[in-house]
Amino acid sequence: MSLYFWIFAVFFKIGLFGFGGGYAIASLIEHETVDLHHWLTTAQFTDIMAISQATPGPIAINCATYVGYTATGSIWGAALATFAVSLPSLILVGLVIFVLARFRENPYVQAAMQVIKPCTLGLIAAAAVLLATPENFIDGYSYGLFGAALIASVLRINPLYLLVLGGLAGIFLY
Amino acid sequence: MLLFKLFASFFKLGCFTFGGGNAMIPVIEHEVVEQKSWMTHDDFAEMIAVAQSLPGPISLNSALYTGYRKAGLAGGIATALGIILPSFIIILLIAIVFGEYQHQPVVEKAFKGIRPVVVAIIAGPLVRMAKLMHLSWKMAWLPVVTVALVCFCRLSPVWVLLAAAVGGIVWQFYREEKR
Numbered sequence: 001m002s003l004y005f006w007i008f009a010v011f012f013k014i015g016l017f018g019f020g021g022g023y024a025i026a027s028l029i030e031h032e033t034v035d036l037h038h039w040l041t042t043a044q045f046t047d048i049m050a051i052s053q054a055t056p057g058p059i060a061i062n063c064a065t066y067v068g069y070t071a072t073g074s075i076w077g078a079a080l081a082t083f084a085v086s087l088p089s090l091i092l093v094g095l096v097i098f099v100l101a102r103f104r105e106n107p108y109v110q111a112a113m114q115v116i117k118p119c120t121l122g123l124i125a126a127a128a129v130l131l132a133t134p135e136n137f138i139d140g141y142s143y144g145l146f147g148a149a150l151i152a153s154v155l156r157i158n159p160l161y162l163l164v165l166g167g168l169a170g171i172f173l174y
Numbered sequence: 175m176l177l178f179k180l181f182a183s184f185f186k187l188g189c190f191t192f193g194g195g196n197a198m199i200p201v202i203e204h205e206v207v208e209q210k211s212w213m214t215h216d217d218f219a220e221m222i223a224v225a226q227s228l229p230g231p232i233s234l235n236s237a238l239y240t241g242y243r244k245a246g247l248a249g250g251i252a253t254a255l256g257i258i259l260p261s262f263i264i265i266l267l268i269a270i271v272f273g274e275y276q277h278q279p280v281v282e283k284a285f286k287g288i289r290p291v292v293v294a295i296i297a298g299p300l301v302r303m304a305k306l307m308h309l310s311w312k313m314a315w316l317p318v319v320t321v322a323l324v325c326f327c328r329l330s331p332v333w334v335l336l337a338a339a340v341g342g343i344v345w346q347f348y349r350e351e352k353r
Contacts (some may be wrong), residue, residue: 057261153298170287
């Protein structure tokens with residue numbers, strides 16, 4: 001029972017602080033599911049990020065479903081985590097629509113967002129740094145693949161192609 | 175009937191939300207504004223601004239916004255289920271199947287190649303994003319400090335975001351005092 005409680009609490013928190021899009025939340029998801037609760041290893045978390053990129057749907061929701069299932073071994077765990085990560089949006093969008101229609105014009109909200117936005121950029125960079133572990137970079141080939149993919153990504157090549165090429169390279173090299 | 179239409183539209187969108195929320199904005203606009211006429215272009219722009227300033231995925235926030243506006247709480251639940259279900263079903267199937275096959279040598283090899291690529295895909299767009307949000311040199315210390323706190327001090331991103339919100343509010347107080 002307490003495992004289900006923690007899954008609900010952790011994914012509710014991830015939903016509540018999910019500013020700045022998928023990769024910005026990645027460092028928070030990593031912190032909670034890998035560092036604090038040990039539901040996943042760093043390599044498993046990285047695999048979910050790859051799967052998330054290659055399937056439709058927001059990263060936070062994909063991670064919730066995946067971790068909810070693997071941590072409990074049950075579809076109900078997956079459903080609970082997915083519900084928990086979506087619940088803050090359900091409440092907050094409802095508040096904006098039904099109660100606080102003009103919240104965006106509030107100067108304090110605007111000032112808070114002005115500082116939060118650059119920080120989410122840092123959170124994305126942090127996600128990359130946190131995933132640069134010996135588990136993910138096992139040898140020289142890893143660094144080569146990373147360098148090539150980084151250049152391709154800066155040149156705006158579709159990330160899906162890069163993942164497929166990375167997978168093929170892995171099959172050939174290892 | 176409206177509830178079902180709301181559900182169906184967002185289920186369809188949920189099947190194609192590749193590449194993150196920002197890539198989805200024109201696709202949602204096409205469906206919600208041009209196909210279904212559920213809102214005007216101006217309403218849509220306001221909706222995206224709200225969706226981006228709240229926590230949570232942009233696609234889910236836009237789905238909820240549309241559903242609540244058109245049919246109240248029931249509408250929001252219909253659109254939220256619509257946008258979430260495709261991803262839930264696909265990921266659940268993958269989690270079940272991947273659990274069986276993840277120790278196959280060929281799968282292990284492929285993921286050894288994929289993992290460093292994932293790190294590159296996350297890092298690659300950073301400079302472009304900094305330009306898009308018009309990050310000034312005056313503000314550039316914020317992401318740097320964020321990385322230091324999260325990666326090296328192992329602080330939860332929750333505290334960084336709370337501190338950023340409080341910092342912004344205090345800064346606004348200070349600016350108003352000065353006036």
